[in-house]
Amino acid sequence: MQGPLASLKVLDFSTLLPGPFASLLLADMGAEVLRIESPTRMDLLRVLPPHDQGISASHAYLNRNKRSLALDLKQPAALEVVKQLMQDHDILLEQFRPGVMERLGLGYEALKAINPRLIYVSITGYGQTGPYKDRAGHDLNYLALAGLASYTGRADSGPLPLGFQAADIAGGSLHGVIGLLAAVIARQQSGQGQHLDVSMTDCVFSLNAMAGAGYLACGVEPGCEEQMLNGGSFYDYYRSRDGRWMSVGSLEPNFMQQLCAALGRPELAALGLSPKAEQQQALKQALQIEFEKRDFSDLCALFADVDACVEPVLSVAEAVAHPQLRARELVTQVPRGDGSSQAQMACPLKFSEGLPQPRHIGATLGAHTRQVLSELGYSEQRIDELRRTKVIL
Incomplete structure (x- = not known):
């Protein structure tokens, strides 16, 4: 069983949560996802506790079913590898601040020239334009600026820090996947790819579905415990x-x-x-x-x-x-690669044709580097040379 997205090949340059959660969904649905990771700047998710047998449980989950290629993108030889990969990878996912990929020589226009069918997805806190485009931020900040935090909490104690990352996941990951798949459908008609600018702040602003609609149309400004669904009623x-x-x-x-x-x-x-x-x-x-x-x-x-x-x-x-959750089979066993398995949350989407079984937990840094380069036609001698010069890990 291959899954409904088996025809998609994705290069994933993202780290932490928003991009990896998006590419996890793609990989679970059958897409071939190759992570491009820095050998010198580790994805901090790899060391986030708690750990299972020395491996971050979060990393093992968010990066299951993906291969890992460790490349130092600041070296010209690494850029050549990426450009070769672009010949048959038609989707790219990145999460750097605006302008970083361009400075590396890997911006949309440069890679589009190699593969016009490329769908290039950029997930950032504030988007590619606007006065905040280069500003740092986290989930809490995006929810605050989008107005959501102002009416989520208690009147006497103020906004609540949510126990999950709503802006990262609902804003970046899910909207990123929706936009990506919409671009795939458009490409089926036009033959052309496009650049998708996903701002987590933009996306969570749109989640003001009821409160925002009421303010814009009627001028009603919501506050904590003032509405039917935010504590202002028995709900x-x-x-x-x-x-x-x-x-x-x-x-x-x-x-x-x-x-x-x-x-x-x-x-x-x-x-x-x-x-x-x-x-x-x-x-x-x-x-x-x-x-x-x-x-x-x-x-x-x-x-x-x-x-x-x-x-x-x-x-x-x-x-x-x-x-109910057991009946829906929301927990699955994912192979570690040593004959044992790790319990993880399963893909929540239910297709009548089914989905492929999970193949492996998140891979170690650069675990598939040699394999990927061999598939590109690199000789063992050239791979060893790239390793000696620290282009790869």
Whole structure:
């Protein structure tokens, strides 16, 4: 089984999270992904804890199914290798600041001259243009500048640092893959590739789907705990007696009625159906009192068979063991290369024709250098020479 993207060959110059998560999705769906890595500036993800048998678990996951070619791009001989690879690699993914690839002689225009079908994807914090294009940033900064952080949190304590990287993944990775595949479809019609400029800030700005639409059309500026879905209504998390949490999303009348009936307080349903802020807050306080009367396990049992949009807040360990996630086969075993395997999150996309089995965890730096150069026609003598001169690792 090859997967739906088996016809794509990708050169991946990215590091850390946004680019590697994007190319992980491509590789899981069958694309041939070759990472171009620096032998002198290590991808910091390789040393990020925790480690499994001396290997970063994050790196092993994010870079599975990809080959690694270690090249010093500052040396002319390395650029020649890349240009040869461009003959049959039709997608390039990079995550440097604007202008870096051009200075290396690997900008879009230069490589497009070699392969006009090239789809060149640049993922950056702020994009290729604008006053912030050369500015450093991280996930938290992109969410802040895009307005999302201003209404995500509590009124008395302010914005919350999210437990996952929303701008990196939802902004850079997922939008990057969407744009890349759209460019592939366009190329099928035109025969030409194009340059895709993916700004993580731009992409998460577009995620203001409800709050942003309301402000632009109606002038309503959202704030923390002021809207129905950000804590301004009963739609929220509630603490149990033993300090665990439950999520309550019983927005529709039938769900609200089932929620209140299960808690033995059917009269509260009328408060939930009112749009008035004071009614919503009264319901919220009443629900908190009811939830704090019961332990987490009792609440889980109480709502197990109640279709009211009430679910427990699970730890990662509990999520892995949950029957729904187990039924969806969201954990897979990935070969390490020594006969053993590592448990990893599986590709979440379900194709009726299936996907290829994971081939290996993230490779060691330069693990496939000799193999790739041999495929390009380099002799063993030339490969050894490039190694001696530290062009490759």
